[in-house]
Amino acid sequence: MRPASCKTSPLLSRTDPGWGLHQSETRLACIDTPVWYVFGVSRSALAHEVTVARTIRFPASLRDRIAADADRCGRSFESQVLALLRRHYGADVDIAPSPPEILALAQASLADVPDADARLITRKLRDRER
Amino acid sequence: MPAEPVLLDTDTLSELSRGNVHVNTHARTYLGAFGALTISAITVFERLRGYRLAIQQGKPFHRQLQAFEALVGTCVVLPFDADAADVAASIWSACTRSQRQNIGDILIAATAVARQIPLITRNRRDFEVFIRSAGLSLRLMDWSKPSRAPRKTP
Numbered sequence A: 001m002r003p004a005s006c007k008t009s010p011l012l013s014r015t016d017p018g019w020g021l022h023q024s025e026t027r028l029a030c031i032d033t034p035v036w037y038v039f040g041v042s043r044s045a046l047a048h049e050v051t052v053a054r055t056i057r058f059p060a061s062l063r064d065r066i067a068a069d070a071d072r073c074g075r076s077f078e079s080q081v082l083a084l085l086r087r088h089y090g091a092d093v094d095i096a097p098s099p100p101e102i103l104a105l106a107q108a109s110l111a112d113v114p115d116a117d118a119r120l121i122t123r124k125l126r127d128r129e130r
Numbered sequence B: 001m002p003a004e005p006v007l008l009d010t011d012t013l014s015e016l017s018r019g020n021v022h023v024n025t026h027a028r029t030y031l032g033a034f035g036a037l038t039i040s041a042i043t044v045f046e047r048l049r050g051y052r053l054a055i056q057q058g059k060p061f062h063r064q065l066q067a068f069e070a071l072v073g074t075c076v077v078l079p080f081d082a083d084a085a086d087v088a089a090s091i092w093s094a095c096t097r098s099q100r101q102n103i104g105d106i107l108i109a110a111t112a113v114a115r116q117i118p119l120i121t122r123n124r125r126d127f128e129v130f131i132r133s134a135g136l137s138l139r140l141m142d143w144s145k146p147s148r149a150p151r152k153t154p
Helices: A010-015 A021-031 A060-073 A077-089 A099-108 A115-122 B010-018 B021-034 B041-056 B062-074 B082-094 B103-115 B124-134
Strands: A035-040 A053-058 B038-040 B076-078
Touching: A053 A060, A060 A077, A099 B010, A099 B021, A099 B062, A115 B010, A115 B041, B010 B021, B010 B041, B038 B041, B038 B103, B041 B062, B041 B076, B041 B103, B082 B103, B082 B124, B103 B124
Parallel strands: B038 B076
Antiparallel strands: A035 A053
16 A cells, blocks of 8 residues: 555656555564565666665565575575576576665765865856856 | 655765765665765765866876766755755855855755755755745754764754
């Protein structure tokens, strides 16, 4: 079920009608107990499509089968799921980075940059620039 | 917990990159709910040109550029499309000559208005000028301060 606020947002309807599922499903995950995994689909940042985080619920029986296959193949559970998706759909599938990973990238983008250079890098576009 | 997606302006993303504690806290909460930050293609342009200019000048910022490109890869990047162009033209024509110099802000505000999503900025005054001049319906929020309920600007 999507939050009510999602129904009228052009952003949601244009990019992905299901965006918002993650939030409600995460809440459900606290009530039920199955294992939940968050995956994302990485695409070109400048393409019209966007990266969408998804939460996937695996029933216990399926989880056990995947875990057994993963064990046989010497992979982690997540790697096994990714391998299956990649084999079926192609290589453009990956695990969405976690919030700390995203925040670390943001900080690494200006790490060790002197203040004067950081100002140059982050300055906003103005008319009559030289 | 944020109820809807929001657009980060360039300065907010810069504050996040600088490790601003409040921006970081808001961003962490937002990422927990939505999985990705939303920025505009204008912000991507503004930052990329800065890195490329610095590198052209012989500065060793390749590693930081790579981190930024990886960051962008995790973000929802809103394009500056025909709807945003229409809004931007309205803002630009309603502004004074000096206000028009903030063309980056105009393009980012137009992107948020066209998508009907709030804009996260620490330069509220700059954007309120556009709101007043062009009669925009644009909600502004500031992540550089401790949490506060969103305020709707008329």
